[in-house]
Amino acid sequence: MLAGSPDVLTPAEIKAGLKTSLIGKNIHYFKETESTNIVAREMAGSVEEGAVVIAEAQTGGRGRLGRKWLSPEGGIWLSVVLKPRMQPLHAPRLTLLAGVAVAKTIRSYGLPAKIKWPNDVLINGKKVCGILTEIGAELDAIQYVVVGMGIDANVDMETFPGDIRDSSTSLKNELGNDINRVEFVQRLLLELEVLYLKFQKEGFSSIMEEWRIMSATIGEWVKITTQARSMYGEAIGVDSEGALILETSDGKLEKIVAGNCEHLRRAHGS
Numbered sequence: 453m454l455a456g457s458p459d460v461l462t463p464a465e466i467k468a469g470l471k472t473s474l475i476g477k478n479i480h481y482f483k484e485t486e487s488t489n490i491v492a493r494e495m496a497g498s499v500e501e502g503a504v505v506i507a508e509a510q511t512g513g514r515g516r517l518g519r520k521w522l523s524p525e526g527g528i529w530l531s532v533v534l535k536p537r538m539q540p541l542h543a544p545r546l547t548l549l550a551g552v553a554v555a556k557t558i559r560s561y562g563l564p565a566k567i568k569w570p571n572d573v574l575i576n577g578k579k580v581c582g583i584l585t586e587i588g589a590e591l592d593a594i595q596y597v598v599v600g601m602g603i604d605a606n607v608d609m610e611t612f613p614g615d616i617r618d619s620s621t622s623l624k625n626e627l628g629n630d631i632n633r634v635e636f637v638q639r640l641l642l643e644l645e646v647l648y649l650k651f652q653k654e655g656f657s658s659i660m661e662e663w664r665i666m667s668a669t670i671g672e673w674v675k676i677t678t679q680a681r682s683m684y685g686e687a688i689g690v691d692s693e694g695a696l697i698l699e700t701s702d703g704k705l706e707k708i709v710a711g712n713c714e715h716l717r718r719a720h721g722s
């Protein structure tokens with residue numbers, strides 16, 4: 453890091469060199485907050501699309517189903533407010549889109565990032581990013597979507613408790629050195645914007661195609677747990693909405709829209 457350019461994610465640092473025209477025009481910065489998603493949801497009604505909430509640390513970071521998301525200093529904890537014209541049922545598309553944006557950004561550092569269905573980005577099987585999408589909607593119209601991304605950037609893995617340390621990694625851990633987090637955020641916001649505008653102009657299929665190419669789940673033997681049941685099978689694909697297609701051990705095809713996914717082993721030994 454150059455003297456005089458401390459590694460802080462302040463709006464001034466991020467905006468200097470940010471190449472977007474929508475995402476990140478307004479950035480709300482916190483040294484510490486409970487959760488950037490909570491702040492973003494609170495302000496969603498009064499800010500323009502593309503507003504970003506970013507924090508150096510979160511005291512109450514959350515994953516899906518209220519799970520705890522560790523968010524120490526050194527990571528990148530940010531949420532983006534979007535206001536797409538689409539039906540609430542299509543909101544999961546934005547989770548997949550964000551996964552593609554994060555994975556592409558990590559790949560630009562030469563790391564083999566892949567996406568675990570539906571919402572984790574992995575490096576060599578270890579989680580480096582979680583994505584939490586929350587919506588505000590009225591009947592069949594979306595008012596806002598908050599896409600939260602938590603990236604273990606310059607996180608020291610020793611600070612994580614044992615079980616999470618075993619299943620996760622950080623960019624610093626993979627690269628052997630700190631990354632410039634400001635540059636990472638600039639690249640990520642640009643990837644997000646490019647994909648989001650493409651999605652609005654051309655539809656979702658090309659985004660889904662990029663997702664498939666970077667998928668860690670397709671071809672895996674998986675255990676799926678939904679609210680109703682558990683299933684085992686081979687993840688053979690995703691449909692145009694991002695639902696996982698599972699071929700169960702008795703040869704049936706199942707479509708899973710939402711659930712927990714555990715990778716068990718490679719189905720074809722590759």
Ligand code: ATP
Nearest residue numbers: 515516519520521522523572579582583604616620
């Ligand atoms: P799983 O990781 O079991 O597939 P999930 O993807 O549904 O679950 P999320 O809700 O996205 O999980 O994230 C919460 C889980 O991620 C926590 O239960 C914990 O195991 C793990 N975790 C928490 N904080 C971090 C972090 N900073 N980096 C990586 N993993 C974390």
